Amino acid sequence: MPRSGSTWAFNAARRLLELSGTALQAAWIADYRPEDPAPVHLVKAHKPEEVTFTPDIVLTTRRRPEACLASLIRMGWLKNEPEAIRRSWAWHHRLYAHWQARSDLEIAYDEITGAPEAALDRLAAVLDLSLPPGATAAVAAELAALQAPGTGHYDPVTLLHPGHRGGRQQGAVTPAAILQIVDGLARPGELPEV
Incomplete structure (x- = not known):
């Protein structure tokens, strides 16, 4: 889901796979090369229609x-x-309904921000990775230190965009204001699946 921690999950999977010694191609869907010979392809996508292949594992994130x-x-x-x-x-x-129905692992945004090592342990288990002791703690620290580019396009390795990491709240609408605007609209479980 856009802005739900999906870039964190992408980078978490990328780093855990790299630490396990797995050769991989890690890319945003628009940059994905299906012909790449790497045995593992980690592809970040949001829109179902862009995913023209059947993933072996689907990772999702959830935020209000x-x-x-x-x-x-x-x-x-x-x-x-x-x-x-x-x-x-x-x-x-x-x-959300589309991806949640297909998800092998869903990581809550609150877990990303409050218990990243636990999320990384669950992710490593779903990916069936054998990691050295301390690997998830090291990856959690590395992910917390990632910097978004200052200007330009997204980083092709981390997929972080300028301004990607929070902090800039001036002039921004609050989640409470969003709830007032959508009051009376369908809630999760009330909309048909894509």
């Missing part, structure tokens, strides 16, 4: 939808207009 939408506005990827927010709210719930 109003927090995701507030973050999209902060990033400048969603207009701070009621109708745009309502459309994005419905899209977000359909997208």
Whole structure:
């Protein structure tokens, strides 16, 4: 899900796989090369229609939808207009239902921010990785220290965008304001699957 910790999950899987000695291609879906000979392909995607292959493992992240939408506005990827927010709210719930039904591991945003080592342990187990002692603690520290690029496009290795890591809240809409705008709209479980 966009702005739910999915880039953290991508980088967590990438680093755990690298530490295990696994050769891999790690890419955003638009940069993905299916012909790459690496035995493992780690591909980050949000839109189901962009995924033209059947993944062996699907990793998902979960964050309160109003927090995701507030973050999209902060990033400048969603207009701070009621109708745009309502459309994005419905899209977000359909997208979540699609991926949640296919997920092999779902990591909550609160776990990413509050218990990253536990999330990394669960991720390593789903990926069936044998790691040296202390690996998840080292990866948690490394992920916490990742820096988004200052300007330009996203980083092709980490997939971080300029402004990707929180902190800039001036002029941003709050999750509570999002909930007021979408009041009365369908909640999770009330929308049809994509």
